[in-house]
Amino acid sequence: MVEDLLRELAPQVLGALVRHHGGFDLCEDAVQEALLAASLQWPEEGIPGNPKGWLITVASRRWIELWRNDSARRRREEAAAVQAPPDPDLVPAVDDTLTLLLLCCHPALTTVSQVALTLRAVGGLGTAEIARAFLVPETTIGQRISRAKQRIKASGAEFGLPPPAELVKRVDAVLRVLYLIFNEGYTASSGSTLHRVELSAEAIRLTRQLHSRLPQDAEVAGLLALMLLTDARRPARTRTDGALVPLADQDRGRWNAGFIAEGTALITATLASAPIGPYQLQAAIAAVHDDAARAEDTDWLQILGLYELLHASAPGPMVTLNRIVAVAMVRGARVALLELADAETDPALAGHHRVSTVRAHLLDMAGDREAAREHYRLAAKRTLSVPEQRYLESRAAML
Structure with a gap:
């Protein structure tokens, strides 16, 4: 093609x-x-x-x-x-792929500029394609790319690998950018569709290339494994009408078995031979989910343990919320609700629709259907994703 x-x-x-x-x-x-x-x-x-x-x-x-x-x-x-x-x-x-990735993720650039420049210079996507994927005007993407190139020029950056002392930080920036691209493709932050496959597929392709250049880097392997194990579920995440299907209700027979096998092999080998990092831990969590033949077979105790490690080594708002869901599955919804009340004091979570979504889920688990319904409705109002809105409204209607 x-x-x-x-x-x-x-x-x-x-x-x-x-x-x-x-x-x-x-x-x-x-x-x-x-x-x-x-x-x-x-x-x-x-x-x-x-x-x-x-x-x-x-x-x-x-x-x-x-x-x-x-x-x-x-x-x-x-x-x-x-x-x-x-x-x-x-x-x-x-093969200049690694050199180009490092240049596109130069520290002089903002994250949004790094993403746009990476997709165009390394991914080969046109400005119009990038704009459509992120649902922004083509002129906006064009301006970001133009400014990014001017900043690289002004910084005096040369086309070559940075010194060893700087290489680790620059690779970390590349991984962050590829992770952002994948996440936006797997669960679009806004718009009428849940997936933007062109972004998640491009993130996987570029991460494969990066892994081929840095085969001994455990976090590169961890990120690739995480993408594969997560994207394996994409065929079952939506119905024919585009409606979102939560993980517990997905037809696991539709999951991509090839991606699961490849991702599991990658993370198993990496965890056994290298220091553990955040992407590896997330991949391990994804592997435990994918290993369960049925939702009720999920090893939530192991998942909670992995989230405890991830929360300690790389805390973040979404890690906090996902860990609280695991707490509910192991220790009960009431315990998790208390932790959620404490967690939402974090400014990064204030007003976030996922807080309302998690609270609604926990209240439903605890048997408080009326309160759960209210929070599902609140979450639906706060998200910009149409499939998520429809799913949350349907949950409220069911209650």
Whole structure:
């Protein structure tokens, strides 16, 4: 498929141009135009024999045009500056995916800019595709990407791996960005659909590439395992009309057995051989859920123990809420309600629809149907996700 091939080649072509010409911003613009040309020509004319070479040649020609039109460089002598395009047959067989990911997640950028730039420069998605995925205007994404490239340029960042002392922090930033992309694809924060598969699939693809570059990094393996074990449930998360199906009610026969096997093998090997990190713990929790043939077979005691470790090592609002649900399953709803009352004093949880959702669930477990109904309705008003609204309203109606 042309689209898949272009996304695979995008970082390779960009890496070749940056290595040859320098200047990430101009090279990235040139590659985007080459990708657009290919997406229009290849379906009609067929994929060339050397698709990577074709893209490098077209992108290099466009780079020269962009360079010539750059007002800041017109004063230079063209003969001294314009370089011949790199020979596709002489481009070193270097995989620049990791280098590009680290550059796109440069600490000078905001998180939203890191996400947008990663999807475009490394993922090969066009500005319009990214805008549609995040339900924002194309001009907004375009401005974010433009500002991000200017900030990278102003920072003086070079195209290469950072020093070892900085590499760990930069990889952490890459993992955070890939995790955000996956989560937005798996459970969209707003809009009429629960999933944005193009985002979750792209996050998995990029994380696979990162794992191939850093096979010994336990947290990279943990994140990939977490994505696979979570995405395995996607086929059963919605009904034909798009309605949300909670985990306990899902048809587990529809789960992706291949993803579960791959994710379980990854996290089992990683936990046995490396220090434990937050992504590994989340993957282990997902593996316990996926291992249960029926909802009632879920080992909630083990899940609570894993959440205790996660809460101690990487506390966060959603970790807190998920741990409280596990507390309810092990120690009872009344105990969990007391913990929820204490937890919602955290400003990060104040007014969050998931607090009302959890409280409604716990009240229902405790037998207080009237109060549960009120909180399901409150949660429905607070979420921007249409499938979540419909599910929460249906729960209220059932009570």
